[in-house]
Amino acid sequence: MxxxxxxxxxxxxxxxxxxxxxxxxxxxxxxxxxxxxxxxxxxxxxxxxxxxxxxxxxxxxxxxxxxxxxxxxxxxxxxxxxxxxxxxxxxxxxxxxxxxxxxxxxxxxxxxxxxxxxxSSNVIAVHPSIKATNITEFVAEVKSSPGRFNYASQGVGSLSHLGTEVFKQQTGAAMFHVPYRGSGAAIQDVLAGNVQVFITTPPSVMGHVQTGKLKALAVTSPKRHPMLPDVPTTAEAGLPEYQLExxxxxxxxxxxxxxxxxxxxxxxxxxxxxxxxxxxxxxxxxxxxxxxxxxxxxxxxxxxxxxxxxxxxxxxxxx
Known part of the structure; x- marks a missing residue:
């Protein structure tokens, strides 16, 4: 044997x-x-x-x-x-x-x-129709208009889904989840203003931020993103515990x-x-x-x- x-x-x-x-x-x-x-x-x-x-x-x-x-x-x-x-x-x-x-x-x-x-870090990107220019103003704007704000994700279980839910938990900003099949479909609705918020990786939104079609409120990393040098980190924006990689x-x-x-x-x-x-x-x-x-x-x-x-x-x- x-x-x-x-x-x-x-x-x-x-x-x-x-x-x-x-x-x-x-x-x-x-x-x-x-x-x-x-x-x-x-x-x-x-x-x-x-x-x-x-x-x-x-x-x-x-x-x-x-x-x-x-x-x-x-x-x-x-x-x-x-x-x-x-x-x-x-x-x-x-x-x-x-x-x-x-x-x-x-x-x-x-x-x-x-x-x-x-x-990759993530970018908190919003449609230009949102008046806020930083995280504090954004949270206040969401809280002042209950039921108005929707956020996109790349699908149930994606990091854009989980990460935004954590953002909601930390800030108390209530937003409704709209899942998509991938970032391509999600970004189209965000660009059209049908959905107002998308927390996602730079490849999906970087070009749109650089051309002004979207606003980037913060990047979710300890350091600023080299391709988005004017966008603050979440720590700089007053949300130091929120990081998403x-x-x-x-x-x-x-x-x-x-x-x-x-x-x-x-x-x-x-x-x-x-x-x-x-x-x-x-x-x-x-x-x-x-x-x-x-x-x-x-x-x-x-x-x-x-x-x-x-x-x-x-x-x-x-x-």
Whole structure:
């Protein structure tokens, strides 16, 4: 019996080593849980080309949006764990959805981390029809007109949803939630004035803020955004406890051989260090930042616990 067990272990180790040695020998797929445009899709496309160069094989981006990200997550969770199908995971879906929905078709344990790809602050953007020019004035304006203000999100469970609910909790500014399928549809209604507020990542609103089609009241990071230097931080705007960071990372299905994960992680790190990759991310208003599997695993564990507390305290549900 012991000999059979030892043989099985050796066979598994050999499979993992052989898988890494032969990997990759065909096209890889990056599955995005959002429609084109916005932080997650932009991050996937920023890393795809240099990752293909690092691996020596094509890397394609597949958009499988819908279901607050759950369609893509379930798809990758059920994919063959061979390293060829990777999830481009959005922080709010990865650590938010498990705390919002009791019966998800996936769980965080269904994935193993490959590496962090991008990190982004968020922008509190409003339609120009709003008279407020800062956070204090905005909160006062909302409170003076109960039932008037709506806020957009990229969908139930997105960080724009969770983050705005936390903003409401901290300020007492009551706003009605209007979820959309991704940032593209949301931004169109905000630009039209149908929805007044959108707390989202810079790629969605930066150009509109720069042309005056939207007003940016603050950025939700410790430092000002380099592409929006005149926009104060939330701390500068009088809301120091309100900070909101989004991240995008690559995950593989659980069971993917460790040597394959190691090779993917090293290739992602190399891709993100390319000057052209860094510049392309900066131009999109986001930061290319690598974290390896161990650090990313710790990040997920920490944020799962944080959002569990936050969601419970705010009474947020997948409405």
């Amino acid at each position: 012991q000999k059979l067990l030892a043989a099985a272990l050796l066979s598994g180790a050999a499979f993992g080593a052989n898988a890494a040695e032969d990997f990759p020998n065909r096209t890889l797929s990056l599955v995005v849980p959002n429609p084109p445009g916005g932080l997650v899709d932009t991050s996937a496309r920023i890393v795809a080309e240099p990752l293909a160069a690092a691996l020596g094989k094509p890397v394609v981006v597949e958009n499988k949006d819908g279901g607050s990200g759950n369609i893509a997550y379930q798809y990758v969770a059920r994919a063959k764990p061979d390293g060829y199908t990777l999830l481009v995971s959005y922080s709010a879906y990865h650590v938010g959805n498990p705390n919002l929905t009791a019966k998800l078709p996936w769980a965080p344990k269904d994935f193993v981390p490959v590496g962090l790809v991008t990190v 989004s991240w995008v990372a690559l995950f593989a299905p659980a069971g993917t051989p460790q040597p394959v994960i190691d090779k993917l992680a090293a290739s992602v790190e190399a891709a993100l260090k390319q000057p052209a990759t860094v510049q392309r991310a900066q131009a999109a208003g986001i930061e290319a930042r690598f974290e390896g599997p161990e650090a990313l695993n710790q990040r997920v564990a920490t944020e799962l616990a944080y959002w569990q507390r936050t969601v419970a305290a705010a009474g947020i549900t997948a409405d």
